[in-house]
Amino acid sequence: MIRLDDLGLFVRTAALGSFSAAAREANLLPGQASAAIKRLERELDLRLFVRSTRTLRLTTEGEQYLETAREVLDTLHAGHERLRAADGPLSGVLRVAAPSDLGRNALLPWLTEFRAAHPALVLRLFLSDQVTDVFRDPVDVAFRLGRFEDARYVTLPLAPANRRVLVASPAYLAARGRPQSLDELRQHDGLLYTLGGRTHDQWAFEVDGRRQVVPMRAALLSDDAEITRRWAVAGQGIAYKSWLDVCDDVRDGRLVALFAQHGESVPLHLVCPHRKQFSPAIRQLHALLRPRFEALTDRLPTG
Known part of the structure; x- marks a missing residue:
């Protein structure tokens, strides 16, 4: 008989690509996770993973069975949630x-x-x-x-009208002048962030139904997007942020919004895989x- 714990470990091992990572997540020893997969393979009479000293990947049969395993676990999860909902x-x-x-x-x-x-x-x-x-x-x-x-994703909308907004402090604009067009942004100090090794220095805008991209010169860069907001408040340059991140600063006068009508649309959602x-x-x-x-x-x- 297939054990549900073994099925769960199979799904997580496939996602993480590692027995040890799946074991840590389940608070088990790596050998216990490996033993669970072997037990599942015996029950199914097929091989789920190709193992080597450096890699772990699904077999063709394992890829086919993975979708079934996810559906089984999702169905059980949904049943559990319905019971919990009934309880109040x-x-x-x-x-x-x-x-x-x-x-x-x-x-x-x-x-x-x-x-x-x-x-x-x-x-x-x-x-x-x-x-x-x-x-x-x-x-x-x-x-x-x-x-x-x-x-594959199912989303629940939270802020469909959200946009990115250019922001700078009153002190920065007093010292450097307020840009009169999007093209003038090139003359200003950009506060940029990096994600996954990529610097977001191509700022996109929506102008008369068309997309306009402005390449920005970096004055300061960070891999923490919150830091760009703090630099903007401190008068270090212009940042291009989600309105949800800077609306309180704009309301309280710490930042000034620029060309807000042209900001790129970035709706906010809650996202689940199923x-x-x-x-x-x-x-x-x-x-x-x-x-x-x-x-x-x-x-x-x-x-």
């Missing part, structure tokens, strides 16, 4: 991933409030500027900026956050 109060663990600046500047107090309203729920928050892989990483839901057309993973906790979190994020985007300047 939220419980269990909710693992949430979010961009670092969004997490610090907007989400943190709201997630704290959500947890206080559901004391039986354990909330795990993972902040990173690296894009979370909701298939590979051990998270239930992720906050994502941008458009998603991949059928509809069955939209648990009661995720649905209630979405219900709490959507009107709050939409209220922030309602304050987007038009000029």
Whole structure:
């Protein structure tokens, strides 16, 4: 008989590409994870992985069986969530991933409030500027900026009208002058961030239904997007940020928005790899956050 724990270890080993990584995640020894996969292979009478001293990859049969294993686990997860929903109060663990600046500047107090309203729920928050892989990483839901057309993902909209906005401090604009056109941005100090070894120095805008790209000269660079906001507040240059990250600074006068009507569209979503993973906790979190994020985007300047 196939053990559900073995099935779960198979799915996580396939995602992580390592017995030891899957074992650490499950708080097991590497040998225990390997033994679980061998036990599963015996039950199925087929080989799931090709093993070598340096690599671990799925066999053709393993790739075919992986989808079935995911569907089985998803179905069980959905059944469990329906029972939990019938019981009333939220419980269990909710693992949430979010961009670092969004997490610090907007989400943190709201997630704290959500947890206080559901004391039986354990909330795990993972902040990173690296894009979370909701298939590979051990998270239930992720906050994502941008458009998603991949059928593997299911999204819940949070801020469909969100845009990127150019921002600079009043002190910087007083010293360097306010740019009168997008092309004049080339003469200014860009506050840039790097992601995955790539520097985001090509700023895209929407002008009269067309896309305009302005290459920027880097004055300061960081691999933490929140740092670019802090540099902008400190008067070090111009940053191009999601409105959700800078709206409070603009409201309080620490930053000035420039050409906001031309900012690139970056809607915010909650993202899951499969509809069955939209648990009661995720649905209630979405219900709490959507009107709050939409209220922030309602304050987007038009000029």
